[in-house]
Every structure is written in C-alpha cells, then in structure tokens.
Amino acid sequence: MKTIVLLLAAGSGKRFGSDIPKQYLDVAGEALILHTLRSLSVEPRIQAVLPVLAPHDERFRDIVAGQVFPFELIAPITGGKERSESMMRGLQAVPESFELVAVHDAARATPSAALLKDVLDQAEAHGAAVPGLAVVDTIKQVADNGQVVSTLNRGTLRAVQTPQVARRDWFIEAVRREADRLAEHTDDASLLEAAGFPVMISQGDVNNRKITTQHDMHWLEQRLTGQREDESMGMNxxxxxxxxxxxxxxxxxxxxxxxxxxxxxxxxxxxxxxxxxxxxxxxxxxxxxxxxxxxxxxxxxxxxxxxxxxxxxxxxxxxxxxxxxxxxxxxxxxxxxxxxxxxxxxxxxxxxxxxxxxxxxxxxxxxxxxxxxxxxxxxxxxxxxxxxxxxx
CATH class of the missing domain: 3.30.1330.50 (2-C-methyl-D-erythritol 2,4-cyclodiphosphate synthase)
Known part of the structure; x- marks a missing residue:
C-alpha cells in the first residue's frame, strides 16, 4: 500500500533545555533529524515524507539542502502547539493518493528496518498498528496522595512507540469523530481507539528510543558512534x-x-x-x-x-x-x-x-x-x- 510518513518536528526544545530544538542538534556529526530520515529510508514502501514543523522554522530547509533520499521529501507544513494539532494539520495535507499514513516522532532517530517492516505489515493486514514493547517492570496504579491503588497485570501492557500507522481514511474519520477531544489523546493510537477502530501491536525495539533528555542524547551519540565503528570493522x-x-x-x-x-x-x-x-x-x-x-x-x-x-x-x-x-x-x-x-x-x-x-x-x-x-x-x-x- 502507498505509504506516507508524517514526520512531527514542531517541538521547540524548551523541555529539553536547549535554545535549539532537539531534532536539529548535532549528534554523531549531523543533525538528529537526518539520522531519522535515513532510518526511514530503508523501508521501500515509504514513498513520501511530509515534515510538520514549528512556525518560522528555517533550520530544516538548510539541514536537508543537498541531501538525497529514496522517497519524496514533500515541502513542510506548519504544525500546532500540541502534538494532536500538528498531526491533524499534517493529515489534512496528505495527498489522497496515499493509502497508509505513518505518524513518526522526529526525535526517534533509529527505528530499525525490522520494526518498520512489521508495523507496516500489520497495518496493511489489519488497518492500523503501532510498535510496542512488553513492560518488564511491575506497574503500580497510585492515588494522588501516592498510595498504591492496584498492581496492573504487566502481561497485558505494552509501551508503544512510533511510527503509528493506519489507513488514511481511518485517521480522517477518527479526527472527525474526536474533533472536540483531540487534545486529550497523547498518541495517534488512542485517537483511533476512541473512535472505535481496532489497533494492532507490532514488534517494538528498545533502540527506537525517543530523545527527551540530555541523557537520551548522550545514549544516542554513543549508539550511533559505536554503530559506525562496528560497521567499519564488520562487527555489528x-x-x-x-x-x-x-x-x-x-x-x-x-x-x-x-x-x-x-x-x-x-x-x-x-x-x-x-x-x-x-x-x-x-x-x-x-x-x-x-x-x-x-x-x-x-x-x-x-x-x-x-x-x-x-x-x-x-x-x-x-x-x-x-x-x-x-x-x-x-x-x-x-x-x-x-x-x-x-x-x-x-x-x-x-x-x-x-x-x-x-x-x-x-x-x-x-x-x-x-x-x-x-x-x-x-x-x-x-x-x-x-x-x-x-x-x-
């Protein structure tokens, strides 16, 4: 199925503690967002990427100038203050020729080829899918005062990642049904679920980590640098x-x-x-x-x-x-x-x-x-x- 990625990159970097949005910070020799685009390029079914940027963002244009990717890099659009608003604006700009829409956080720089293949396979087969990892820690539900209310069955829990993929018409209908509650949905899967669409869990990857803190950035730097050393020595x-x-x-x-x-x-x-x-x-x-x-x-x-x-x-x-x-x-x-x-x-x-x-x-x-x-x-x-x- 013809697939487009909505690449959400409208964050300001304030929570990260940087004057420069984290997706544009240098890591292992180039901007984080370039690593993300290269990771997406290994999946042949991705035919286009539509970046969703912050207002007045000129960094993206300069960073990708002269870069070549196997997919079409569509001219960016401007996102909103909240993730849900950015996703909605991106969805409205997706050409009708695309059947699947994959929403991906620009701050997840290293989705593996296997992860991308599995989530697209599941979405093609079932209509919608998100990568997920089994929860290994015991999870407690707590009250406002910190008292434990219950212990959740971790066997039924998954920590989900992006890209979150669904049929374009499902996303459009979900946005229509949940228009008054968009801000309540913290990810695209919850939007689909609330609108009544079934979402499958595909195989996640611990290395598909969202860069949120300085510690995460240090981890990514080490991973990318080590990966290059391993590849140069044939040791991956x-x-x-x-x-x-x-x-x-x-x-x-x-x-x-x-x-x-x-x-x-x-x-x-x-x-x-x-x-x-x-x-x-x-x-x-x-x-x-x-x-x-x-x-x-x-x-x-x-x-x-x-x-x-x-x-x-x-x-x-x-x-x-x-x-x-x-x-x-x-x-x-x-x-x-x-x-x-x-x-x-x-x-x-x-x-x-x-x-x-x-x-x-x-x-x-x-x-x-x-x-x-x-x-x-x-x-x-x-x-x-x-x-x-x-x-x-």
Missing amino acids: LRIGQGFDVHAFARDRALMLGGVRIPSELGLAGHSDADVLIHAICDALLGAAAMGDIGHHFPDNDPAYKGIASGKLLVAVMRDVHAAGWHIVNVDATVIAQKPKLAPYIQSMRQSLADLMGVSFERINIKATTTEKLGFTGREEGMAAQASVLLTA
Missing part, C-alpha cells in the same frame, strides 16, 4: 552457542523443534523437554548477552510445568528483537543414537522458522550419533547444540 554481529541434554523417559511425547517425533520414549524435563529448542534459546540469549534459559524460565517455577518449549522460544525471540537484534542464521545439531531423525528434519526447520519469524532458509538442522559412545550412544538420552548469528 553477535554469535551465540547453546547446548542442552535430557534423559529419555517413558510416557512422554518426544518433541524436537516443536515437532512431535514418533518414539517409544520421550525426554524428561520440567517443560516438554524439547532439547533442540532449549539449545537454540540458549544460543539466542548468549548472542544477545541476556543470560541463559534457566535464568529466564526456572525449572522450579510451576508456571513452566509442562509448557510447550515453542512458547519459550517465542518469548526469547521477543526479548532479542526488543534489544535490537535480528537473526542471520541458526545452525543446530541433535545428537542421538535413536530414533532416526532424517525424515523429520524439514518439518523441524519449518516449525522453528515459524516460531522464530524467519525464513526457512535461515534455519539448518543436522542429526548425528556418537557411534554408540557416551550416554547418547548408550541410548540414555539426547543432546543438542546450536549456534546463532545475530545482527543489529
């Missing part, structure tokens, strides 16, 4: 390895890679004991420097009793993506004397690709024996090892 990659072992047990299903394998014996364990998925989880967590599977899913926690390991893999992938990492490839080996696994390799590859949200070609699985040596050779159990390559 991380490798992880994982290993797992489970003993055979009767009256248990044998699960490998999320696929049930015909066998008289299964594997003993607190979960479904999918030794292959456990090794891959450890490799992913290792590559992302996030510890190991036992730390994230303790084997004495009743919440994980009998759980399908595929659910653990999905949770690990969510955390890895949230940290800004994406899979290049996975190579894994199952070590077992029996049963013969060759007939199930392709099914396991497809199952893992589906669970991890990557293409089939990025997953490789091998099976081998130990020539009857060791505990696997004595048919006492199975082992698996995995290597994962991640990129930022």
Whole structure:
C-alpha cells in the first residue's frame, strides 16, 4: 500500500533545555533529524515524507539542502502547539493518493528496518498498528496522595512507540469523530481507539528510543558512534552457542523443534523437554548477552510445568528483537543414537522458522550419533547444540 510518513518536528526544545530544538542538534556529526530520515529510508514502501514543523522554522530547509533520499521529501507544513494539532494539520495535507499514513516522532532517530517492516505489515493486514514493547517492570496504579491503588497485570501492557500507522481514511474519520477531544489523546493510537477502530501491536525495539533528555542524547551519540565503528570493522554481529541434554523417559511425547517425533520414549524435563529448542534459546540469549534459559524460565517455577518449549522460544525471540537484534542464521545439531531423525528434519526447520519469524532458509538442522559412545550412544538420552548469528 502507498505509504506516507508524517514526520512531527514542531517541538521547540524548551523541555529539553536547549535554545535549539532537539531534532536539529548535532549528534554523531549531523543533525538528529537526518539520522531519522535515513532510518526511514530503508523501508521501500515509504514513498513520501511530509515534515510538520514549528512556525518560522528555517533550520530544516538548510539541514536537508543537498541531501538525497529514496522517497519524496514533500515541502513542510506548519504544525500546532500540541502534538494532536500538528498531526491533524499534517493529515489534512496528505495527498489522497496515499493509502497508509505513518505518524513518526522526529526525535526517534533509529527505528530499525525490522520494526518498520512489521508495523507496516500489520497495518496493511489489519488497518492500523503501532510498535510496542512488553513492560518488564511491575506497574503500580497510585492515588494522588501516592498510595498504591492496584498492581496492573504487566502481561497485558505494552509501551508503544512510533511510527503509528493506519489507513488514511481511518485517521480522517477518527479526527472527525474526536474533533472536540483531540487534545486529550497523547498518541495517534488512542485517537483511533476512541473512535472505535481496532489497533494492532507490532514488534517494538528498545533502540527506537525517543530523545527527551540530555541523557537520551548522550545514549544516542554513543549508539550511533559505536554503530559506525562496528560497521567499519564488520562487527555489528553477535554469535551465540547453546547446548542442552535430557534423559529419555517413558510416557512422554518426544518433541524436537516443536515437532512431535514418533518414539517409544520421550525426554524428561520440567517443560516438554524439547532439547533442540532449549539449545537454540540458549544460543539466542548468549548472542544477545541476556543470560541463559534457566535464568529466564526456572525449572522450579510451576508456571513452566509442562509448557510447550515453542512458547519459550517465542518469548526469547521477543526479548532479542526488543534489544535490537535480528537473526542471520541458526545452525543446530541433535545428537542421538535413536530414533532416526532424517525424515523429520524439514518439518523441524519449518516449525522453528515459524516460531522464530524467519525464513526457512535461515534455519539448518543436522542429526548425528556418537557411534554408540557416551550416554547418547548408550541410548540414555539426547543432546543438542546450536549456534546463532545475530545482527543489529
């Protein structure tokens, strides 16, 4: 679908503590807003960007002079005092030929290619989507006097980001329905929700951080500088390895890679004991420097009793993506004397690709024996090892 970005850049910089609006401050050698525009340029479906600026803003024109982008940079329009007003004015200026409108904060300089792809995919499929991150801290609702009223279920909470994307006609109708309450909506998703339109959550990214404070700017400077150093040295990659072992047990299903394998014996364990998925989880967590599977899913926690390991893999992938990492490839080996696994390799590859949200070609699985040596050779159990390559 033909997509345009409303780039909201009408802030004055007063809350940031600068005479110059933060979007125009130099970071890693150039204005923050240029980093934002370059990040948006990696998504081919973005065909135009419409900047929404403060009155009498001449800095933007000077900063983008001579710059070349793969999308059309439409002549800026003037925004309002509040974000909602800027968004409404931008929406009114969007040409009718565009089907999707993505509203993005200029102060979020580093939306990843994966984040942009996922939010546009979700918006195309469902009509509206916003990137969101799982909330990791316990959230308390408090009264005006500071007393705790309740503890919210963080499993149902998401911290949302931009770009927030919806069909152009949905945004227009939402603005019409909520015209008297626009200022009450702190983001574009809440406007859509109040107007009765469903909004999906796509995958967010911890590195898609809104620059609000001096500390945030320092973080961005370090990230962009470090990213350039890594790229110049070919080091924006991380490798992880994982290993797992489970003993055979009767009256248990044998699960490998999320696929049930015909066998008289299964594997003993607190979960479904999918030794292959456990090794891959450890490799992913290792590559992302996030510890190991036992730390994230303790084997004495009743919440994980009998759980399908595929659910653990999905949770690990969510955390890895949230940290800004994406899979290049996975190579894994199952070590077992029996049963013969060759007939199930392709099914396991497809199952893992589906669970991890990557293409089939990025997953490789091998099976081998130990020539009857060791505990696997004595048919006492199975082992698996995995290597994962991640990129930022």
